[in-house]
Amino acid sequence: MKTRRANALALEKLLSTLMLVGVTVTAISLIAGLVFWLVHRDTPAGTWLLRFGLMALMATPILRIALAVAESIRLKDSFFTATTAVVLLLLMLTLAKAFWLAA
Amino acid sequence: MVAGAVAGCLGSLLGIGGGVFLVPFLNIVLGLPLNVASGVSLMTVIATSSVVSAGSTGKSLVNLRLGMLLQVPASAAALISGITVVRVPVRVLYIVFAAVTAIIAVIMMTRLERRNVILDSSVDPGRLGGRYYEEESGREVVYRTRRMPAAMAVSFAGGSVSGLLGIGGGILQVPALNAWCGVPLRAAAATSAVMIGVTAVASAPIYYARGDVSVPLAAAAVLGVLVGSRAGFWFGGRARAKWLKLLMAAILATVSVMYLVRAAA
Numbered sequence: 001m002k003t004r005r006a007n008a009l010a011l012e013k014l015l016s017t018l019m020l021v022g023v024t025v026t027a028i029s030l031i032a033g034l035v036f037w038l039v040h041r042d043t044p045a046g047t048w049l050l051r052f053g054l055m056a057l058m059a060t061p062i063l064r065i066a067l068a069v070a071e072s073i074r075l076k077d078s079f080f081t082a083t084t085a086v087v088l089l090l091l092m093l094t095l096a097k098a099f100w101l102a103a
Numbered sequence: 104m105v106a107g108a109v110a111g112c113l114g115s116l117l118g119i120g121g122g123v124f125l126v127p128f129l130n131i132v133l134g135l136p137l138n139v140a141s142g143v144s145l146m147t148v149i150a151t152s153s154v155v156s157a158g159s160t161g162k163s164l165v166n167l168r169l170g171m172l173l174q175v176p177a178s179a180a181a182l183i184s185g186i187t188v189v190r191v192p193v194r195v196l197y198i199v200f201a202a203v204t205a206i207i208a209v210i211m212m213t214r215l216e217r218r219n220v221i222l223d224s225s226v227d228p229g230r231l232g233g234r235y236y237e238e239e240s241g242r243e244v245v246y247r248t249r250r251m252p253a254a255m256a257v258s259f260a261g262g263s264v265s266g267l268l269g270i271g272g273g274i275l276q277v278p279a280l281n282a283w284c285g286v287p288l289r290a291a292a293a294t295s296a297v298m299i300g301v302t303a304v305a306s307a308p309i310y311y312a313r314g315d316v317s318v319p320l321a322a323a324a325v326l327g328v329l330v331g332s333r334a335g336f337w338f339g340g341r342a343r344a345k346w347l348k349l350l351m352a353a354i355l356a357t358v359s360v361m362y363l364v365r366a367a368a
Contacts, residue, residue, distance in 0.1 A: 011167065012165060012167065015156065016156055016157050016158070017157075019153045019154075019156045019157035020157040022153055023150070023153045023154055023157055023329065026150070026153075026325065026329075027326065027329050030322045030325060030326050031326065033322060034319070034322055034323065034326070037319055037322075047318065050318045050319060050322045051318060053322060053325075054146060054311070054316065054318065054321055054322065054325075057146060057149050057150060057153070057325060058146075058149060058304050058307055058308055058311070060149070060153050060300075061149060061152065061153065061300040061301045061303075061304045062304060064156070064301070065301060068167070068171065079168070079230065080167075080168055080171060083168075083171040083172045083174065083175055084171050086175050087171060087174045087175060087178050087301065090175070090178040090179055090182055090305060091178065091301075091304065091305055093182055094181075094182050094185065094304070094305050094306065094308055094309060095308055097182075097185075097186060097308075097309055097312075098308035098309050098311065098312040099312070101309065101312035101313055102312040
């Protein structure tokens with residue numbers, strides 16, 4: 001019981017660090033992109049930075065789930081592995097549909 | 104663009120995980136199409152969720168096992184509705200939006216907080232329950248979940264709303280988990296805050312690939328959320344001034360009526 005709880009706390013900490021990194025990368029690229037975009041409209045660099053920022057934003061929760069799958073396998077928690085794996089699979093289907101639409 | 108930033112700020116200051124105010128603001132006030140308003144809103148929902156998740160560490164309030172179980176129907180619904188939303192007539196979306204805002208307005212007026220905790224920390228919380236340190240009582244408390252099918256159904260509904268309309272769905276899920284499923288309000292809010300981002304990302308890339316995410320507007324709105332959330336918000340966690348709730352409920356009721364009028368027109 002105690003170890004499961006300690007593991008849960010460690011995982012929570014790891015995941016929240018990931019979120020912090022994701023949010024920081026997003027914020028920096030969006031601020032830089034908006035400054036570029038406002039100074040010279042439609043420069044490739046500004047648009048690229050804005051797009052990159054939004055990609056980083058979307059990637060953060062996906063990475064969070066991927067990390068949760070890896071951790072649950074390591075902890076041999078089959079219930080948690082099953083749920084996180086299904087969620088990750090659903091997100092992969094979303095990405096597949098998005099790439100298919102973009103292509 | 105400035106409007107996007109302001110809306111993002113306001114949304115998180117008012118403690119609503121984006122969406123339910125941002126979508127009508129972009130759609131009705133700024134006159135953007137509903138799909139663009141939803142696409143931009145989904146981005147702010149992800150931002151809100153990530154910021155809250157990054158800040159809620161160490162308190163054990165987030166119940167990841169419960170959250171990931173509920174995330175399955177939520178993500179599936181968001182994926183399906185994200186794909187099918189282009190086939191849904193906009194009039195139907197207006198009606199759904201009117202219904203959802205009306206429900207939220209009612210929830211805001213009637214929200215009861217159930218404590219749902221067991222003070223004896225030696226009790227086994229079970230597979231999906233949890234334990235955390237409660238500040239008010241200054242001790243570790245335990246809670247157990249019940250009526251999981253109801254929780255799964257509400258999560259599916261929340262995911263559908265997220266994929267169709269771009270609003271977070273947390274405002275539907277938190278009261279349901281609290282009132283029906285035995286989860287204390289804070290744990291429900293923290294768990295739901297983590298979930299809404301994953302739910303949003305189950306349809307956001309599809310909106311993005313369709314070109315429904317206005318990139319500069321989304322960037323401004325996301326930055327607005329990041330700034331606004333820094334100023335401190337916590338949906339449900341803290342006592343809110345009664346008039347503020349009343350004001351928000353009144354705005355939502357107005358939005359609901361406006362969408363009904365639009366659907367009828």
